[in-house]
Amino acid sequence: MKAVVIHGARDLRVDPFEDALPPGPGEAKVAVANGGICGSDLHYYLHGGFGAIRVQQPMALGHEVSGVVTALGAGVEGLRVGDKVAVNPSRPCGACAYCLRGQPNQCLDMRFNGSAMRMPHEQGLFRETLTVPVQLLERFDPGADLAHAAMTEPLAVCLHAVRQAGSLVGQTVFVAGCGPIGCLTVAAARLAGATRIVAADISDTPLAIARAMGADETINLATGSDAMEPLKRDKGQVDVGFECSGAAPALRGLLDITRAGGRIVLVGMGGDAPLPLQLTVAKELTLKGTFRFHEEFATAARVISDGRIDLSPLLTGVYEMEQAVAAFDLAADKSRAMKVQIRFSGG
Template sequence: MAPSTSKGQYLHGPKTLVLEERPLSVPGADEVQIAIRSTTLCGSDVHYYTYHRNGSIQVKEPLCGGHEAAGEIIAVGSNIAGLQIGDHVAIESGVACSNCKKCSKGQYNVCPDLRFRSSGASFPHFQGTLQEYVNHPAAWCHKLPSSLSFNDGALLEPLSVCIHAVRKAKMQKGDTCLVFGAGAVGLLSAAVAKIEFGSKVVIADIDPGRIDFAIREGFADVGFCVTPERGQNIEEKFALARAVATEIGKREWSTGEPVGKFEVVLECTGVESCVQASIYAADSGGKVVLIGMGTATQTWPISELTGREIDIVSVWRYAHCYPRAVEIMESMASKGLAPDARKIVTHRFSGLDSIPEAYATAAKTKDEESKLVIKTVVNL
């Protein structure tokens, strides 16, 4: 018998979670009902938890977080073909209208009517996956091969973000790549650049522990630890950014050759100083891909862009990336493809009652035992 309620943790204010039991309808004709098994926490989840907002998006009603998720189908609607009870699926959390001009062009990630789980952008909010059960359109569910666990399925969402970013960069085989930010998205972006294009990768971060992890686990070839400095005016800020790019360029590949400038820079922090350094670090005719969501209003050295014909490439989530993400993850699980994205899950929590601790841990770079925190997962 299908459940008629679903318990979940709902955010009522900054760091204020309430365990609620809400009514659950039977799945619609084109929906499946999913028992959530794994949700990995995203940076946006942590921002909502910490500030009750994400950038300019303010939470307007109690919000259940979580959108990187996988689970087991426990009921199906009357029009479902290709999926059945017992199937393990990854949830593509963005549901587009499928009828507008953007959707018809394949750009459903920028559909004006898109609803995204755990986001406060649409109202009523499309509630997230840190709950027992959800009804979700079957068209936005991806069946998992037997070699992939629920945790693997949850990681397909951030992996898809990175696949989309690298595709938009129009990278070519052998392009050198600089990644700013060695968190989950930075590590996965580096992995995709290596797997898809054989790139040599430099990764930069302010946390030496994350850099060491990236090098040790094969996500990057060279690491660079950024010392945070704050310029007092725009000239000082640009000078500091230029100096960071210059120092990164002096680092050496394993061949002893200086890394120089980069065909592609994947900026995964959203921090203004990192975006500025990315522009200086890019080679002439290169690309800077903006993946991280950070400072909303920034000042960039435009003459550096125009004088060296550097392209700024913006990305928003992903479109048509889950099938490739499944292939990559399956190769990691069954064929030993490296670097292994699954290694970024450093902390695991079990049960609805563990969700507050999972959030608190995800907001840190090290746990109480000084162990590195990269990605947390909640298993239900």
Template sequence: MAVLDGTMRAVVVHGAGDLRLEHRDVPAPGPGEVAIAVRYGGICGSDLHYWRHGAVGEFRVREPLVLGHEVAGTVHALGDGVESVTVGAPVTVHPATPCGACRQCLGGRPNICPNARYLGSAARFPHVQGGFADVLVVREDQVIALPAGLDLRRAAVVEPASVAWHAVRQLGDARDSRVLVTGAGPIGCLVVSALRAAGAAEIVVTDVHPEPLAVAAALGATRTVLVGDGTDDLTADAAIESSGSPAGFNTCLRAVDRGGLVVGLGLLPPGDSPIAANLIVTRELRVVGSFRFDREPGDVLAALSDGRLAVDPVITQVVPLDALGDAFPLAGDPTRSCKVLLDFAGGTP
């Protein structure tokens, strides 16, 4: 952490292509809040969208937005009444704050709460400022203490690993099943890891580039397929669509057995997407979405601790914050990187 004279660094997007490293006042935690000294921040697809397009889907940046929702660090200061953590403890953060009062929240599915706020998101106005900053203040119930011995780098991927874990959970019991994963970006690769942990027998992964497939293989994919080489012969009991493309979705619909299950995880382009919907009808396919996560970080941390969940091959680069201008193009190039972490240690405040 680099804090000087009460100011800190923050990664702020102002619009398409306009990403700045700025100085902000260090925020102080209010009652029931915790200030975290951020050490690592994982660059996510949504961060890349805000940087490139000034928007994620329909959510446009309308005021300067601090990016980032995949962070790990140590507790820096406590607001009044906080008792569950101590200063200096290693932690990660649950980026969502659901309302707790709607039908979805009361029904045990807060990840699809229509009123939820999410770190580093322009979905609401004022925007919810994110965690790519030396100091991040969140509610006490968003702070997730790390098990002893888990390093902060791995902790920085607990958020995307929880997204993957939630998607695998949508399969029900994945043990001994044959699963297709379309798209080997960071999320698709973490889906492979989560499928391994869940005991899947076959994990077939497709992508348009060879480099991401090599990461998927390192994580336990039993077969990798370059899309250009043809996907017509693929068969599976279930599929998890992680590419965010209609073509990937169609590969899933065609590959699963009659009566099979397709989990939609990757966000498709904004608007309506053309998919082979007749297959859903004539083959009685089940199609279910998977959005963010709820309590999965607990399972992910346990699986990281006992070695069931492999994530190291996903983290391909750790870039110091001073090299921010290189980090985003790197993270946006699937032939050069999988998950890129920003390192907030050191540097010039």
């Protein structure tokens, strides 16, 4: 079979790859249908890694995939050949202190597909076929769109982020940064009962998608310099802010517009940012981080399968596997792309 493999910065190839093994007890074989290109995939493609983490050997990329079950091992229940599924890329050890404490997303021995943190690397899911434990599969209704099913992982990230904020019922929510994660956070906040959702970015293109995903109001920070002023009134008009850009100015803006006693969830991965301690303390703000997901993967799959969120505005384009380089180049152009996917033989 073939896989989409990174060899180094700007060195992406469609390579022959070891065939998936026949499924053993408790396993299923899956023909991969769609795979979404994530920000971490782009870091490997554009820079050969991020921070101290570098690609040291050829590694299949990808951790956002859907597919169709083609074979089942002994003892498998609840799945049938032909079922549409999403594949969970997260495999916590289940034995470390954090797993035992009920925080498996913080696992000390986590294995996550498409990661160069380990040596040898954890191979990604951009392969034509996979054999995985059935616990990693979430089944979809027969009529589900496999392109939408491949967005289960990023939606799970956003559902986990919304969970960190506590109840959003009746709340005014602000989402800073409208990339795929920001737009999915808008959708997740709407699903969680937010009454008013304001989204901000520096480009009109992602803001249009944020509106399609459920934002009531949008602000272009590059052109609307005064648009944030009404939200600063009376120590802030926002109950909960989600920082999805990883940019220091965005965090500062959230501190200004979040009401006294409000909450800010830090979603975006960026560099270190200065924190105005006096403002944060005086307004009694709660800042909380959020990292990956666990049980939210199953929830995301159910939400998508049931059609409770329309993901079609997010999908910029789907490229065949042999066009992987073109797909990555488009995904890297934030002025044109939101979510770009690769279609494999199971689609």
